[in-house]
Amino acid sequence: MFDDRRRRWFDGIAWTAAAVALALLVDAAEAGEHRYPVDNAVYKAECGSCHVAYPPALLGAGTWREIMRGLDKHFGTDAGLGESAHAQVSAYLEAGAGGPRREVRTLRISNASWFRKEHDEVSAAAWKSAAVKSPANCGACHRQAERGDFGERSLRVPGGVVR
Amino acid sequence: MKSFTTGALVALLLFAGAAGAEVPADYLRSLDAAARAGTPGFGGFSAARGAQWFASRHGSDWSCATCHTDRPLASGRHATTGRAIAPLAPAASPERLTDAAKIEKWFRRNCNDVLGRACTPAEKGDVIAWLTSLKQ
Numbered sequence: 343m344f345d346d347r348r349r350r351w352f353d354g355i356a357w358t359a360a361a362v363a364l365a366l367l368v369d370a371a372e373a374g375e376h377r378y379p380v381d382n383a384v385y386k387a388e389c390g391s392c393h394v395a396y397p398p399a400l401l402g403a404g405t406w407r408e409i410m411r412g413l414d415k416h417f418g419t420d421a422g423l424g425e426s427a428h429a430q431v432s433a434y435l436e437a438g439a440g441g442p443r444r445e446v447r448t449l450r451i452s453n454a455s456w457f458r459k460e461h462d463e464v465s466a467a468a469w470k471s472a473a474v475k476s477p478a479n480c481g482a483c484h485r486q487a488e489r490g491d492f493g494e495r496s497l498r499v500p501g502g503v504v505r
Numbered sequence: 506m507k508s509f510t511t512g513a514l515v516a517l518l519l520f521a522g523a524a525g526a527e528v529p530a531d532y533l534r535s536l537d538a539a540a541r542a543g544t545p546g547f548g549g550f551s552a553a554r555g556a557q558w559f560a561s562r563h564g565s566d567w568s569c570a571t572c573h574t575d576r577p578l579a580s581g582r583h584a585t586t587g588r589a590i591a592p593l594a595p596a597a598s599p600e601r602l603t604d605a606a607k608i609e610k611w612f613r614r615n616c617n618d619v620l621g622r623a624c625t626p627a628e629k630g631d632v633i634a635w636l637t638s639l640k641q
Contacts, residue, residue: 393586418585420617424610479587 376492382434388427394480394487398438402445406435409449452477464499473500527595528633532605539626547627555635558628563620569632578641594639602633
């Protein structure tokens with residue numbers, strides 16, 4: 343009787359541990375493949391019409407908050423939202439935000455040190471090409487950026503990369 | 506003659522709105538009423554005026570055409586981010602100009618960017634008249 347209960351208890355722990363391990367594994371695999379989910383309809387519609395709906399994980403919660411505070415002057419354009427959309431987008435971004443190392447003082451993902459390191463193989467000519475124009479234009483090279491997939495398999499840099 | 510043409514245009518726009526997946530009729534009516542109230546002698550919306558306005562820089566770096574192209578049956582590109590923008594003319598993108606809240610949201614944002622102020626009801630009506638007149 344007692345043994346039975348103890349076994350069930352151990353079973354429970356083992357299953358939980360297995361589930362956690364699997365979740366960590368999937369997480370690690372997704373990070374390795376540079377996949378970051380973007381799955382909020384309001385965010386995609388409101389923000390994704392002018393630029394790629396950047397994955398929330400690419401910036402820290404504090405940076406997102408700062409961005410959402412200044413939407414009426416958003417990198418030179420008015421990206422103001424209605425009250426309800428503003429609240430929904432803020433909540434979504436902060437819930438999925440990256441850790442403290444993802445905070446960027448200038449509010450630009452492209453200014454983060456990890457971003458520069460990841461893109462150090464991209465030639466100046468590629469950055470300036472008509473197809474790219476701006477580091478905000480993720481989709482010019484990351485063909486699946488709209489789906490949050492920044493993996494190398496879907497990567498095509500105009501004119502190639504410099505190694 | 507001129508007032509007949511503009512009257513016919515408004516009627517056409519209103520009719521088109523009533524037909525379904527078009528510019529909402531009550532939105533056009535409210536624009537028309539506001540334009541009449543704001544401009545003494547307002548003679549109705551003008552597609553020609555809308556076309557000219559769309560291409561004008563209004564003293565800033567951008568015009569509407571900067572992102573939407575000067576003939577918005579084609580896809581445009583965002584001037585700073587480079588992201589593709591679906592054609593603005595309903596003849597090319599049927600879902601365009603069918604939702605009053607959406608139309609107003611984009612006027613609010615984009616007029617601020619291009620004109621540095623809100624657009625007037627007459628400006629909005631003119632440009633809608635022009636966009637809906639474009640055919641492929």
